[in-house]
Amino acid sequence: MKIGVIGVAACGKTTLFNALTGGEAGTGGYGASQIHIGVAQVADERVDALTEIFHPKKTTYATVDFADVPGLGESREGASQRAEGESIPQALEGADALVLVLRAFDDPGVPHPRGSVDPARDLGDMKLDLILRDLSVVERRRERLEKLVAKKKDPDEMAEFELLGRLQGALEEGKPLSDQELGEKEIARLRGFGFLSAKPILVVINVGEDRINEPPEAFAFVKEEVGTEPVVLCAQLEAELSQLPEEERDVFLSDYGLAQPARDRVILASFDLLGLQSFLTVGEDEVRAWPIRKGTSALHAAGTIHSDLERGFIRAEVVSYEDFMAAGSMAAARDRGILRVEGKEYEVKDGEIMHVRFNV
Ligand SMILES: Nc1nc2c(ncn2[C@@H]2O[C@H](COP(=O)(O)OP(=O)(O)OP(=O)(O)O)[C@@H](O)[C@H]2O)c(=O)[nH]1
Ligand SMILES: [Mg+2]
Structure with a gap:
């Protein structure tokens, strides 16, 4: 990222x-x-x-x-x-x-x-600059699509042409693409453009x-x-x-x-x-924070450590950072019963200490 x-x-x-x-x-x-x-x-x-x-x-x-x-x-x-x-x-x-x-x-x-220091003006200018860059990308793509659609009525290209038309209208009104309500399909369709005002x-x-x-x-x-x-x-x-x-x-x-x-x-x-959070791994070799997207499953979190851990995932042992600190060690956490056993689908939370059991 x-x-x-x-x-x-x-x-x-x-x-x-x-x-x-x-x-x-x-x-x-x-x-x-x-x-x-x-x-x-x-x-x-x-x-x-x-x-x-x-x-x-x-x-x-x-x-x-x-x-x-x-x-x-x-x-x-x-x-x-x-x-x-x-x-x-x-x-x-x-x-x-x-x-x-x-x-x-x-x-x-x-x-x-610009000859003077004025952060509010510069913010307006920058926002407009991002919008204008996106507008020129949209216009160029629409011109191309217009010709393609005229020759062959490909439903995908027609849908893209229509969607870009809607975006063009918004951009021309000075609205950034981040203001647009878009469906999942539309977001996927637009991903390749890297629109600046959508970021x-x-x-x-x-x-x-x-x-x-x-x-x-x-x-x-x-x-x-x-x-x-x-x-x-x-x-x-x-x-x-x-x-x-x-x-x-x-x-x-x-x-x-x-x-x-x-x-x-x-x-x-x-x-x-970026929508990221960290889970933690601990041990004598390494203490480490691993960035993952919010909402990531234990299975995919394991995969960020190593693909073997995802492939051979059995279960994850999980404890929150606060609970771990209160217990003082992994063994004490286990004894106190605060070390939870979670499966593949478990949604990992920020700051959780995780140990993955796996077998490949
Ligand atoms: N007084 C002061 N000068 C700063 C500050 N930050 C940056 N500068 C100076 O402003 C000048 C421009 O800083 P840069 O970091 O090169 O600015 P930039 O945005 O990267 O500039 P470009 O890449 O040329 O667009 C340099 O001479 C910096 O030393 C600050 O906080 N106070
Ligand atoms: Mg610079």
């Missing part, structure tokens, strides 16, 4: 990307920079606590992939400088969700392509150091426009923080009056945006 980081040129996308992934990609390129792909670890106190208990050889956190894409919207100058063969929309089409960065920091050293969006407000403790409600326009609260952070501080050695981070955070790195909140919110 991958998240695309988007925003107007020089809003701090690459800086945020570095903070999320611990990377050191070049910033300040004004859209001329390349696409960056990186992996972010999902901070998880449960994994930390279990590591303290099991002292495993290895600890593995769940991860989310991020793709940092040079500025959309106002970065047309940047786009024209971009190297041939780097298809920006294509990198985004493959994304399962978007993180939209809005610049709210003032810095005369970093000119805004779930998390908004990140990139503020200056002086505003990092402002609540998301200070940016009420975000909730009105996209339906969810933004994460407020200073990307530059977060990037510096991610480069610090572990032991220096707490001092840095308290200097700025922060309880935890904002990057962790962005990653967690992204994880949630």
Whole structure:
């Protein structure tokens, strides 16, 4: 699962990307920079606590992939400088969700392509940009289909033509495709297009150091426009923080009056945006968080660990993280009778510790 980081040129996308992934990609390129792909670890106190208990050889956190894409919207100058063969929309089409960065920091050293800092305007522009990209995809496909349907009345193509016509109407009214009520069949029909305005969006407000403790409600326009609260952070501080050695981070955070790195909140919110949750496995070899979609069965969860576990699945032994911590060990959990035995169809919950019995 991958998240695309988007925003107007020089809003701090690459800086945020570095903070999320611990990377050191070049910033300040004004859209001329390349696409960056990186992996972010999902901070998880449960994994930390279990590591303290099991002292495993290895600890593995769940991860989310991020793709940092040079500025959309106002970065047309940047786009024209971009190297041939780097298809920006294509990198985004493959994304399962978007993180939209809005610049709210003032810095005369970093000119805004529109001449002024105005996150509400930029949000409107970006939304429109996504809609216009989708509209052009829909129009091109409909033109092709129109010719095909005129020659041969293929029912599938006719249904697609009709569906795209409906979407075109909505897009022309400036409505994102995420507002459309679509049936399962229709969603399947549209999957291959990678429509940008259909993707779930998390908004990140990139503020200056002086505003990092402002609540998301200070940016009420975000909730009105996209339906969810933004994460407020200073990307530059977060990037510096991610480069610090572990032991220096707490001092840095308290200097700025922060309880935890904002990057962790962005990653967690992204994880949630993708409809993911984690189940946990424990042992002397490894303590690990495994990302799965909400609603995943024990059988498929087992399959994410290894295909053998899915093929030879017998049963899963399951205990919630809280119950496990109260018991103190797997043996104690078993003795207390809180270690449940579940079958293939069992719907795994977030934070459950699972042990799969299998036979191949
Ligand atoms: N003052 C301040 N400067 C920032 C902040 N975040 C980013 N910058 C600076 O703004 C400039 C642009 O940041 P980038 O991260 O390259 O922005 P971008 O969105 O990736 O830009 P493009 O890829 O060119 O579209 C750089 O010089 C950053 O150092 C911030 O929170 N505060
Ligand atoms: Mg960049």
